[in-house]
Amino acid sequence: MTLLRRTGLALLAPVLAIVVALAISALVITLIGENPFTAVRVMFDFGDTPSQQTQAMVVVLNRAVPLFLAGLAVSVAFRMGLFNIGVEGQYRLATILAAAVGAAVALPGPLHVLLIVVVAMAVGAIWAGIVALLKVTRGVSEVISSIMLNFIALGTASFLLTGPLRGSEPGASIITTADVPESGWFPGLNGVFSVLGLAEPRTELYGFLLVAVVVGVVVSVLIKRTRFGFDLRASGLSPSAATASGVDARGMVIKTMLISGAIAGLIGLPDLLGDQHNYGTEFTSGLGFLGIAVALLGRNTPVGIALGALLFGFLDRAAIPLQFADIPASVVTIIQGTIVLSVVIANEVARRLTRRQAERGNAVAPPSTGDGSTGGGQGPGGGPPPDDGPGSATGPGLTTAQPQGAGR
Amino acid sequence: MSTATTTPAPSRGALTDRLLGRNPQRRVLYLLLGLVVLFSAVRVISGEQALTSSSTFSAALLLAVPLALVALGGLFSERAGVVNIGLEGMMILGTWGAGWAGYQWGWTGALIGGAVFGAAGGLVHAIATVTFGVDHVVSGVAINILAEGVVRFLSELLYTDNAAGGGVTQSPPLSSRPPSFSLPVLSSGPDLLGDLEGKHWFLLSDVAGLLRGLTNGVGVLTVLAVLLIPASYLVLWRTAFGLRLRSCGENPAAADSLGVPVYRLKYIAVIISGALAGLGGVFLVFIATIYREGQTGGRGFIGLAALIFGNWRPGGLAAGAGLFGFADALQLRSATAVVALLLLIAVLLAAVAVWQALRGKRTQAVLAAVFAAAALVAFLTVDELPEGIVSFTPHLTTLLVLSLASQRLRMPKADGLVYRRGEH
Amino acid sequence: MNESAPLAVELRGITKRFPGVVANKDIELRVRRGEVHAIVGENGAGKSTLMKTLYGMHRPDEGEILLDGTAVTFKSPADAIAAGIGMVHQHFMLADNFTVLENVVLGSEPTKGGRLDRAEARRRIREISDRYALGLDPDTLVEDLGVGDRQRVEIAKVLYRGATTLILDEPTAVLVPQEVDELFGNLAELKREGLTVIFISHKLDEVRKVADSITVIRRGTTVGEADPRTTTAKQLAEMMVGAELPTPQTRTSTVRDTPVLQLRGVTVATVGGRPAVDDVSLTVREGEVVGIAGVEGNGQAELVDAIMGLRPLAAGSIVLGADDIAGWSTRRRREQGLGFIPEDRHRQGMLLEAPLWENRILGHQTRPPAVKGAFIDRKGARADTERIMRDYDVRAPGPDTLAVALSGGNQQKLIVGREMSARPRLLIAAHPTRGVDVGAQSVIWELLKDARAEGMGIVLVSADLDELIGLSDTLHVMLRGALVATLDPASLTPEELGGHMTGARDTTVGAA
């Protein structure tokens, strides 16, 4: 195969996905009597002044950080065939308790932040640990228990907020916990913009971005490069083979859920430490569910999830300029759903085309490049995709890039 | 002949297996009787009439039916091997379809509209999972996101400046109401059951409450849903079509090798699944008489949980939906009745403790006894629970029952696996 | 036979390509009506692919199919079934959670008023079962059946559809001699009724015994036809691989005195009923192969699981060297010198969707060369995988190939190589050559023999009685969970052994 053709195949999936998503979105926009090209232009319009442009980037990034963490939390569990639909409850409960602890103590800066982070991770891990414990001791499906625990977390958070942890004065319309003192705030990253010679944006870029990056790298290394990660992936690919190889299946469920929950505990912290400084009735909800979409979009790899989170952040920001152009914001939600669907369909189509291509050539192509075609038969999660290490999922003829890898 | 061991009867679901062993009918009766007596006793002791009032039971029915419909939807799809996380999205589409068709063509229109919109969601899921082999969870999640956008968009498109009313978040009202039925004499007119219930007698009034709750002012879709449960059983387990459909969820390669049209059946199953989830949405629209954005409130997920709770069986999922619906009704009716529930739990746990002790399982017995004592203390000391805590009564109940009952759940063997001909 | 009569099945110039593989290339097959026609060939030679083509499961890229002299095209198995062809697959195609009845009628159900007519189905299955002596109970769940019965369910499925041509893909791989004999009895019955049978097997003696004619396939093409009456097994093997027919015969005894594994009163409980493994005691010494014979489902699998720590013990002790390992985790057991060739390589031995080098790590996650400390050593694992592929003749493009892309024999060789590389003190080999062609078989046997000579203790569980008798130094027979006989393989025929296994013979307990 020529290099050209190979690159073509590698780019096929993302291009196909984008074309399909664009086509459907364009149709939708045309239906309401607006010009799709205007819409596209508007979505990429980051503003006129340099400061508006950097501000737009900050908005996208600040939205992407929690989404990335949410996606990561979901994906860790997915990797071993567990469907942690309970990320939502895990982060809500973690955030309120972390906020309360953060407000209750006074410590020097870094320690204060560290304490809040540790509390959040611990609460998230414990809440997810209940799911794991019920699964290994009582065989309760993690899907049910985490759905139920989401509601229980929500109710508990509400009880705590209106009861023992209420920090706002009685008359206030929004009930919140007490504010975390300034020593517990996470410094912003706007300094970076001046260093790069860019205009200062209006709001702070969350410093928690750095934490997210570190967590992403750690998770990536953990899953791909360590023995533990191997055991985790093996359990996801074939629980029976993993057990026979000496992996303690129950222990693995517990450890994985603890990690997933600990990451989930971080989801609320960018907002909490970087902006809100308290948890209240208006604290952003639903990130756990979006995290599932982001994880799937990113095919459970940290880099993919980062791209998925950025895409969602970008689309989310676009909702405002679209409204200025008289295009309803619901178009963005439609585009998000369409993109998730078309990306996964495009992956599948590209996979088949690649195979057919390989059939004609003489390279040995794998029968599957992962996404969704695996499925360990346990849990409705299907299987997580295999390692995306160099060349692992593609045959010798196609080592440059996975057809699914790039471009989201 | 090689070893053919005598095998126990197939599992009948977590709860029943644990509580009843393997001899159904009669034991189910005993169980129900026992529960009624227990509830009755708890009602008399605590004075919480809401515990067994017909009002609570009819609310429970209202809350259980949409869950049961969604879970039935899940049953069809998952029995055919397609995991359906997109039920919530299909339910959302169903509510919109019902609202849209309902304001124009009345309740029958709503019924059809909701089913068709739900089925459309199912069709998308089928195209993605069956034809394109997309991971089932991925597709389901995408459908949930997509559905939210689509209904908002359609509302914007069709209800802005609509003379009939409506807006971006709601439809105009149904132009006709679905009929509802009551048992003559017993629960309407002279309302003998109602009289009996009002007497607050031990046991008799409770049974009357139960019966009246289930027979008074029952909507047409409730009747349909209740019929759909045995009907689904008959279709799936007693017809050739059902056998073929289930074979796609157990071993599609085997089915394919016998000329069963696996893809087509999966399509049909997932579309039926969507239609049933859509009907669950229609039910909500019937209660409200309009479509309202956010009306489903996560019921699609709870329905999915009911399906798993019920071990992928019609009877089991109905029990799951019923349990959830009852607990939910109780918590919506009265926060104090929820406290009375603690007494019930204490009694049940005490029974479990005794039973486990008899079986020589000491840790379990002690554990159950401790929790029983805790529940009793809570009952005696707490007057009313805060709203936040009360709100998750049904979820906690479901989780407790699940973790106390032994888990012999068995999902269809090929559920969630992408099937591609020749690539198994 | 009548040469002029049209052939029941004729395949002309069939070519079938898969990604990167030409599974069939210009294959010719001529099967006469009413005969048992055998197809033999190495693993991966393309036998199953050819049969799937004939059964309409996929369409050939080139070539044509003729039935009774007329060309046909099958779009799906349904077409093939309609044309009177039925197939029993190498891997059972049964829904475990369905009853025999449901499995058999699936796809062509008798109905009455829209309902599945179970009574009628039951009647017809009983009729078939009686007529061909299949001994099936329509209402048993398939998951409760042993392999022999499952096989018969598969045959019943085909007969139920009125097939006149039966394809049996390696039907005997998992059967004990008595069951094989029963099967051959069934085949004779079928032949008498005028049915045509196409039969695939790696067991050449068997093939010669039952077939009327043989087609040999090598690397996707027909090598030629052979007459079973005039061709010896040796000649057949040479046609297949160009190698000599291997024998599992061991050379001199290498048994030493030090015991490596001692089981004392090992008991494994099952849910509810009687124990799956019942008070089993045995000793494996260094350099000794202890064979365990038994009809499938008599507790061998559970015993293996118990030794590996995959199943809890109800009673008894397991001593490895000098340590009681009953309380150890599977991982610790493996680290301390237990090697494991599992019975079901897809379920327990491999990560099918992972590359070969990752499969090299599986089961050896705590040892070099695959890992360094807490980290995976990718380079080391790759290099060692390449070594195994060289040393053990694993045919695959490279260590990055996904395991699923390998044929069964090559997968098995990789597993054997992996386990041997760790130099275990004791190796549990469960059906090490099941479904493996003669070439690979001899390689594996040689490997086991070498390991034994170096002092490795081996527990060998197998359904292949020649293998058991040939390799074992001591042979135990398991029946209903208990060891019922200890036999001397030096003076034992497969038929005698089969008798012990089915409990038909008096169990004379020999010296342990």
Next chain:
Amino acid sequence: SDEDDSASGGSSESSSASGDLRIGLAYDTGGRGDKSFNDSAYAGVEAAIASLGGEVQELSPNDDASNRPELLTQLAEQGFDPVIAVGFAYGDIISDIAADFPDTTFAIIDSTGVDLGEGNVTGLQFAANEGSFLAGVAAALKSTTNYVGFVGGVETPLIQSFEAGFAAGAEAAKPGITVDVKYISPAGDFSGFSDPARGQIVAQGIFDAGADIVYHAAGGSGTGVFEAAAASGKRAIGVDSDQYQTVDDPAQQAVIMTSMLKRVDNAVEAFITDFSEGNVEGGTDITNDLETEGVGLSYSGGFIDDIKTQIDEFAQQIIDGEIEVPTAP
């Protein structure tokens, strides 16, 4: 995006010549068409434009409403003035933005502008407790069973002030009357505002327990309350707008005895008028109460015409300060 159409970029083209009033309107979740106070706010803006001229740019938040700050920022940045935030949820973020755009005038509905410490935010507040008090009076006077009910959507302080006023009014009109209070969902779980099925079930429970009139402050779940009333032949009291006029459904219309009006439209219109006349002070709260007729009862359908005098008496006492209506239960 090369064209430099800075200030007017992307705004609607209907920029009228008649006045340079450019109003920014940031909605609460749901956006326009919610048949509730988003619509009411829009009606106020429309009325203001009708008399003063000008244009409006509306923005709705995303699904989880996490982009509220951006909505206000963008409106201010694009030069819209005044910028009106609909809903108390903007309360904790509006101060930051107001500080960044000191030359823009902001208004926030249902929240205070005083405590923010910014001189350019006006709080448009409503004495919902006073209106609810009258609803309580009407319910108590009309109840034959001496048993009335209240269904709240979500147990937030705002809705609790409805409850408090209602209970006080009922008690004032008929001492000893039973007031049954129930919320659909706890604080933080906003599903209670959009779940008519639960609204129906909760209200039905109150009716079954003996109530004959139920007052709801449950947003979109309210239709369920009306439905329960219709099914059991009882009465209901609507909220925010005159729901007798807006429900579109004759069967439900028949049970809506009255509605507690919260004239967001009037408040918004008045605010814009003040703004155009340069009368907005900023850093103040405008309380819309009985006195300003910012809250009140509707009389459509004529169900409570007979008790109007009694209701008016109570209203007068509240205006005169003789009755102090509680804001929390």
